[in-house]
Amino acid sequence: MSYRAESFLWLMQRISAGVLALCVTVHLATIIYAVQGGLSAAEILGRTRGNAGWFAFYCVFVLAVTVHVPIGLRSVCSEWLRWRGRSRDLALLLFAAFLAWAGMRAVVGVFA
Amino acid sequence: MKVSVKRGDSYQEFEVPRHPSQTVLDVVTYIQRHLDPTLAYRFACRVGMCGSCAMMVNDVPRWTCRTHVDRVLEKDQLVVAPLRNLPVIRDLVTDMRGFFDKWARAKGEFRGRQTKQDEFAVVSPQSEDRKLADAGIECIGCAVCYAACDVVKWNPDYLGPAALNRAWTLVKDVRDRSNLERLRAVSGDAGCHACHSHVSCTERCPKHLSPTAAIAGLKREVAKAVLRGEL
Numbered sequence: 576m577s578y579r580a581e582s583f584l585w586l587m588q589r590i591s592a593g594v595l596a597l598c599v600t601v602h603l604a605t606i607i608y609a610v611q612g613g614l615s616a617a618e619i620l621g622r623t624r625g626n627a628g629w630f631a632f633y634c635v636f637v638l639a640v641t642v643h644v645p646i647g648l649r650s651v652c653s654e655w656l657r658w659r660g661r662s663r664d665l666a667l668l669l670f671a672a673f674l675a676w677a678g679m680r681a682v683v684g685v686f687a
Numbered sequence: 688m689k690v691s692v693k694r695g696d697s698y699q700e701f702e703v704p705r706h707p708s709q710t711v712l713d714v715v716t717y718i719q720r721h722l723d724p725t726l727a728y729r730f731a732c733r734v735g736m737c738g739s740c741a742m743m744v745n746d747v748p749r750w751t752c753r754t755h756v757d758r759v760l761e762k763d764q765l766v767v768a769p770l771r772n773l774p775v776i777r778d779l780v781t782d783m784r785g786f787f788d789k790w791a792r793a794k795g796e797f798r799g800r801q802t803k804q805d806e807f808a809v810v811s812p813q814s815e816d817r818k819l820a821d822a823g824i825e826c827i828g829c830a831v832c833y834a835a836c837d838v839v840k841w842n843p844d845y846l847g848p849a850a851l852n853r854a855w856t857l858v859k860d861v862r863d864r865s866n867l868e869r870l871r872a873v874s875g876d877a878g879c880h881a882c883h884s885h886v887s888c889t890e891r892c893p894k895h896l897s898p899t900a901a902i903a904g905l906k907r908e909v910a911k912a913v914l915r916g917e918l
Contacts, residue, residue: 655841
C-alpha cells in the first residue's frame with residue numbers, strides 16, 4: 576500500500592473516531608435516559624420503528640464503526656501478529672463488509 | 688554494590704565500590720579498568736553532549752554519563768545491558784547504523800533554498816515555526832527514545848522517535864526546501880502514522896525533548912497535505 580493510501584487511512588480513522596465519540600455518547604445517554612422507568616422490548620420497538628432521524632443516526636454510527644475498526648485492527652495485525660501485506664488488507668476488507676452487514680441488519684431490525 | 692552486566696546471552700556479576708556522585712558510566716568504567724578489561728562499552732564526552740554512552744540501566748534506557756547511581760540503584764543492585772531495539776555488536780555496544788539510516792530515510796538532512804551568493808536568511812526566534820523547531824533541536828542522537836519505543840520493537844521498519852523529531856525540526860525550518868519530499872518520507876505505516884502516542888520517548892528523553900509532540904505535528908502536516916492533494 577502506498578504512503579498516500581496509508582496516510583488517507585489514518586485520516587479516515589481519526590475522522591471516524593470523532594464521529595464515534597459523538598455517536599457513543601448519544602447512544603449511551605439515550606439508553607440511560609430511556610430505560611429509567613423500565614421498558615419492555617415491545618415498547619422500545621414501538622418507539623424506534625419508523626423513526627427516520629434515529630435510523631439516519633444509527634446508519635452513521637454503523638458507517639463509522641465499519642471504517643474505524645478495520646483500520647485499527649490493521650495495526651494490531653501487523654504489530655502483534657506480524658501479519659502484513661495484501662492478505663491482511665483483504666481479510667480486513669471482508670471484516671469491514673461483515674461489520675457493515677451485521678450493523679445495518681440490526682439498524683433495519685430496530686428502526687425500519 | 689552488586690552490578691550485573693549483560694554479556695551476550697548471559698549476565699556477569701561484579702562487586703563495585705560506591706563513591707559520592709558516582710555515575711553509571713563510572714561504574715562500567717571501573718569494571719573495565721579494574722575487574723575485566725575485556726568488557727566492551729562506548730562513551731566519548733562524559734558530559735551529556737555526544738549521545739554515545741546510552742544503555743539499559745535496571746531495564747530503563749538512560750544516558751549513563753549523567754545518571755547518578757543514587758537515583759537508579761535498587762536494593763544495592765544495578766543491572767546494565769545494551770540498548771533495546773538495536774543489534775548488539777558486543778557486550779554493551781550496539782550497532783547504531785539502523786538507527787541513523789532511519790534519519791536519512793526521514794530526509795533528516797537540511798537542504799537550503801539559498802546559495803552562498805544570497806544574503807543570510809533572517810529568521811525571527813519569536814516566530815511560531817522557529818519556536819517549534821527550537822523545541823526539538825537539541826537532540827544528541829543517543830537512541831534512548833528509540834530503545835524506549837514499543838512501536839520500534841513491534842515494527843522494525845518504523846522510523847522511530849528521533850528520526851521523526853529531526854524531520855519535524857526541518858519541516859518547521861523556513862529555510863528548508865524539501866518539505867513535501869520529507870512529508871512523503873515520514874508518512875505511512877513506517878512513519879509518523881505508526882506512532883501510538885505511548886509517550887515513552889518523551890518520558891525517557893534525557894534532554895527533555897518531546898518527540899511525541901513532534902510526531903503529532905508531522906501527523907497534522909501530513910493530514911493537511913493529503914487534504915490539499917499535495918501528497
